[in-house]
Amino acid sequence: MLGDPASPLFWSINGAQPDERSLPDWCAYTGQDTQDAINWGWLNALHSDDQEQVRASWQKAVLARQPATFTCQIRHRSQGYQAFRVSNIPAFATLHALQGWFSFFLDEPAPPPLIDENWEIRLMHGMIYAQNVLGIFCLSLDGSILRVNERFCQLTGYAEAELLSLTLWQLTRPEDIELHLQAIRERLVSGHATQPFRIRYLRKDHTLTWVRITQLLVRQPTGEPHYFFCMVEDVNAQVQAEVERAELLASVQEAHIEALGRTLQLEAVFEAMTDGILVSDREGNIIQSNAAIYRILHLDKHPDFLQQPFARRLSQLKAVDENGQVVPPEEWPLARVLRGETLKRGREEDVHLYLPDGESIYVNHTGACMRDQNNQIIGAVLVIHDVNERHMLENRIQKSFRILLALAEELVDLPRRITQPLAAEQPTLTHPFQAASEYLAELTCQMLEYRGVSIALLDSDTAQMRLVALSGFSPEEQAFYYDTFSSTAPVDYLKESKISRLRENEVAIEEFHYHLDDPRPYKVLLAPMMIGGRLVGVLSVEKTELNATYTSEEFSLVKAIAKLILLVIERERIQREWIEAHTSELALREANRRFDEFLSIASHELRTPLAGIKGHIQLARRRLTALQSEQVAEIEDLSNKLDKIQEYLLQAEHRVNVQNRMISDLLDVSRIQANKLELRIGPCDLLQVVDDAIKDQQYNAPERVITLEAENQQPIMVQGDADRLGQVIHNYLTNALKYSPPERPVSVHVARNEREVRIAVQDQGPGLTPEEQKYVWERFYRVKGIPTLSGGQGLGLGLHICRTIIEAHEGTFGLESTPGQGSRFWFTLPLEHASTPVSEHPSRAQREQSAFPPA
Numbered sequence: 001m002l003g004d005p006a007s008p009l010f011w012s013i014n015g016a017q018p019d020e021r022s023l024p025d026w027c028a029y030t031g032q033d034t035q036d037a038i039n040w041g042w043l044n045a046l047h048s049d050d051q052e053q054v055r056a057s058w059q060k061a062v063l064a065r066q067p068a069t070f071t072c073q074i075r076h077r078s079q080g081y082q083a084f085r086v087s088n089i090p091a092f093a094t095l096h097a098l099q100g101w102f103s104f105f106l107d108e109p110a111p112p113p114l115i116d117e118n119w120e121i122r123l124m125h126g127m128i129y130a131q132n133v134l135g136i137f138c139l140s141l142d143g144s145i146l147r148v149n150e151r152f153c154q155l156t157g158y159a160e161a162e163l164l165s166l167t168l169w170q171l172t173r174p175e176d177i178e179l180h181l182q183a184i185r186e187r188l189v190s191g192h193a194t195q196p197f198r199i200r201y202l203r204k205d206h207t208l209t210w211v212r213i214t215q216l217l218v219r220q221p222t223g224e225p226h227y228f229f230c231m232v233e234d235v236n237a238q239v240q241a242e243v244e245r246a247e248l249l250a251s252v253q254e255a256h257i258e259a260l261g262r263t264l265q266l267e268a269v270f271e272a273m274t275d276g277i278l279v280s281d282r283e284g285n286i287i288q289s290n291a292a293i294y295r296i297l298h299l300d301k302h303p304d305f306l307q308q309p310f311a312r313r314l315s316q317l318k319a320v321d322e323n324g325q326v327v328p329p330e331e332w333p334l335a336r337v338l339r340g341e342t343l344k345r346g347r348e349e350d351v352h353l354y355l356p357d358g359e360s361i362y363v364n365h366t367g368a369c370m371r372d373q374n375n376q377i378i379g380a381v382l383v384i385h386d387v388n389e390r391h392m393l394e395n396r397i398q399k400s401f402r403i404l405l406a407l408a409e410e411l412v413d414l415p416r417r418i419t420q421p422l423a424a425e426q427p428t429l430t431h432p433f434q435a436a437s438e439y440l441a442e443l444t445c446q447m448l449e450y451r452g453v454s455i456a457l458l459d460s461d462t463a464q465m466r467l468v469a470l471s472g473f474s475p476e477e478q479a480f481y482y483d484t485f486s487s488t489a490p491v492d493y494l495k496e497s498k499i500s501r502l503r504e505n506e507v508a509i510e511e512f513h514y515h516l517d518d519p520r521p522y523k524v525l526l527a528p529m530m531i532g533g534r535l536v537g538v539l540s541v542e543k544t545e546l547n548a549t550y551t552s553e554e555f556s557l558v559k560a561i562a563k564l565i566l567l568v569i570e571r572e573r574i575q576r577e578w579i580e581a582h583t584s585e586l587a588l589r590e591a592n593r594r595f596d597e598f599l600s601i602a603s604h605e606l607r608t609p610l611a612g613i614k615g616h617i618q619l620a621r622r623r624l625t626a627l628q629s630e631q632v633a634e635i636e637d638l639s640n641k642l643d644k645i646q647e648y649l650l651q652a653e654h655r656v657n658v659q660n661r662m663i664s665d666l667l668d669v670s671r672i673q674a675n676k677l678e679l680r681i682g683p684c685d686l687l688q689v690v691d692d693a694i695k696d697q698q699y700n701a702p703e704r705v706i707t708l709e710a711e712n713q714q715p716i717m718v719q720g721d722a723d724r725l726g727q728v729i730h731n732y733l734t735n736a737l738k739y740s741p742p743e744r745p746v747s748v749h750v751a752r753n754e755r756e757v758r759i760a761v762q763d764q765g766p767g768l769t770p771e772e773q774k775y776v777w778e779r780f781y782r783v784k785g786i787p788t789l790s791g792g793q794g795l796g797l798g799l800h801i802c803r804t805i806i807e808a809h810e811g812t813f814g815l816e817s818t819p820g821q822g823s824r825f826w827f828t829l830p831l832e833h834a835s836t837p838v839s840e841h842p843s844r845a846q847r848e849q850s851a852f853p854p855a
């Protein structure tokens with residue numbers, strides 16, 4: 001038993017010594033003096049029989065973390081060993097570090113608690129124990145459980161008998177033992193009642209249970225502490241509620257902080273938004289707005305505008321929709337939203353808004369109503385977007401398009417406007433495209449409302465600019481422009497960087513000083529005119545204001561106009577070239593026509609006298625022949641003279657023949673040109689025609705060798721004009737004889753197959769190059785350097801006539817020749833089919849009608 005209620009109970013095990021503070025109690029109990037206690041310590045004070053048991057008991061207590069209660073004999077200074085019952089409670093500083101021991105000295109054996117004999121008290125006692133609200137147990141001063149009630153058993157999950165074999169420390173959660181001890185000590189030391197406190201007990205099923213414990217120290221009638229009467233209340237639900245409450249509180253606080261943060265954030269966003277926001281109540285009164293709305297609606301000078309009622313506000317505004325209709329009050333966006341409509345950001349929500357300060361802007365609305373839990377509209381949120389910029393941009397773009405379109409339409413008419421004057425009435429123009437350019441410059445100037453427009457073209461040969469058009473400038477400025485831009489290179493007046501930009505097909509802005517008395521520069525916008533990646537000109541525009549700025553749309557527009565102008569100028573150029581080419585072709589045709597006319601007239605004029613001359617020569621020759629034979633044969637001298645005259649007459653006739661042939665050729669060609677070469681088609685024996693032609697030629701040139709090579713002498717029948725076909729063979733033969741040396745023979749080859757006949761005239765003349773071969777069939781073509789070795793000079797018409805005749809007979813023609821080795825001119829004709837009955841041959845009249853059209 002603890003003798004002194006105020007005695008400390010703590011004993012250190014350090015060095016197995018009682019703690020300094022506990023020495024007096026130790027000495028009082030054991031009957032040792034201080035020195036003995038210090039010298040002997042705990043273990044040495046023990047009887048040797050008990051030492052082992054005590055050690056084992058301590059170890060067990062440490063391991064089990066439970067109090068160890070044992071009986072031992074402790075040395076008395078004068079009376080030998082005395083038996084003590086000791087309860088040692090291990091105290092841990094941390095989970096594993098043993099800090100010391102509490103030791104209770106108990107009398108041996110512990111006396112049972114004394115219960116008052118008074119029946120009333122016993123009755124109350126019994127009632128207290130029997131109640132089922134509070135758990136009750138009695139705790140001996142050494143921590144043993146002396147008595148428990150049913151409720152306590154329920155709380156701990158143990159049976160009564162089990163609890164009575166336990167100490168309180170076995171029931172207490174290890175971490176809470178210190179707290180419990182503290183309470184007990186306080187109670188014992190101070191003697192005052194301790195406040196109820198909460199502690200966790202370990203239930204039998206190892207779960208924890210929260211209890212609130214109130215302990216009363218029951219004293220003996222002598223006043224000594226006897227035992228603790230403990231009342232235990234189940235506070236699990238309370239603790240749980242508290243925990244939940246605390247958690248709830250914490251989360252509420254967290255939510256509150258978060259909500260606050262969000263609100264602040266939203267407010268910041270609301271204020272920072274560039275769109276204006278209005279929050280209204282059900283009547284359209286504004287209950288909240290942001291800063292942007294003041295800017296958009298220009299409300300700086302009307303700060304209380306938004307505080308006014310809806311109708312009053314509307315009376316100071318005017319809205320016009322996309323179709324130019326004034327929006328009635330009931331159709332205002334806020335009114336519509338308050339009726340439950342949701343406004344999405346569509347173009348149809350754009351309105352032109354006339355503001356209280358007299359200005360006007362374009363705005364777009366989005367918005368929705370706010371509803372309460374019963375789905376009743378309680379207000380609206382309206383967002384107002386400033387779309388002024390967009391509208392301005394659209395207007396500018398539309399204007400640009402209108403200008404371009406108008407320009408394009410005007411340009412369609414351009415050729416009519418400028419071609420006429422260009423061709424005849426303005427012969428003094430300095431540049432072929434000047435009229436077109438001037439018109440375009442003027443058009444651009446008027447449509448874009450620029451102060452001045454100029455067009456300069458870059459000459460690719462000289463790399464110099466040539467000013468081709470100016471519009472809108474004063475004479476003084478024009479003079480400046482002409483000085484600056486005519487016949488100068490761009491580098492003379494443009495910075496290299498600006499030229500580079502233009503070459504890269506980018507616009508550039510340059511400053512120019514026009515007025516000598518005004519030092520301020522005009523800002524000129526220069527747009528490149530490019531063809532195939534090459535800079536070929538520059539369109540310059542400038543505004544009336546000195547310090548003008550140009551928008552990006554203007555850049556694009558002026559660039560597009562430059563391109564358009566360039567296209568027109570290019571078209572003009574191509575058209576001009578075409579007209580020139582066309583004109584020369586017309587001139588050629590006219591020349592040909594006149595030439596043909598001339599040919600036919602000339603042929604007639606020449607031929608008629610030639611016929612007369614030839615008639616007279618022939619008459620003279622006949623008379624001379626008669627004279628020679630009849631009268632003067634014997635007169636030798638006269639005869640010689642007459643022979644001479646005969647020879648002259650022969651030569652004269654030959655020349656007349658040559659002249660005649662030339663005139664015939666000319667006439668034929670003019671007939672061909674006038675589509676008037678007529679053929680008399682009929683069955684004709686080509687072999688006969690060839691034979692006749694050879695005989696004719698041989699007659700005229702008896703000294704020449706002309707051979708005929710034919711497979712047989714059978715007639716070769718073709719449908720054709722015998723005279724014209726004879727003309728062809730004549731021409732081939734004449735040329736062969738004419739261009740080859742007299743000693744070289746000329747051969748004619750006739751060959752046929754089932755379908756056609758082929759006639760070829762072979763000579764051993766100079767031959768022709770492939771290039772010459774291409775052209776010999778053309779009119780008036782004569783190969784240079786081929787001399788005429790016999791016969792008269794030709795006009796280069798014979799082969800052209802041959803070709804025309806052969807083609808009119810549906811034949812083919814050609815020439816094989818090697819320079820220096822002679823030529824072989826040939827033609828083919830389809831054979832008249834042997835099986836065709838004679839009756840089927842067309843009549844002469846029919847044949848004449850069906851004459852081949854001339855080529």
Ligand code: ADP
Pocket residue numbers: 731735736739763765766767768776781782783784786793794795796797798799800823
């Ligand atoms: P021309 O009356 O000048 O002979 P042609 O139309 O008959 O006119 O012939 C055209 C030209 O072709 C001749 O001027 C001559 O230069 C060349 N030519 C024609 N036939 C021959 C040939 N057999 N050998 C060489 N050159 C020829």
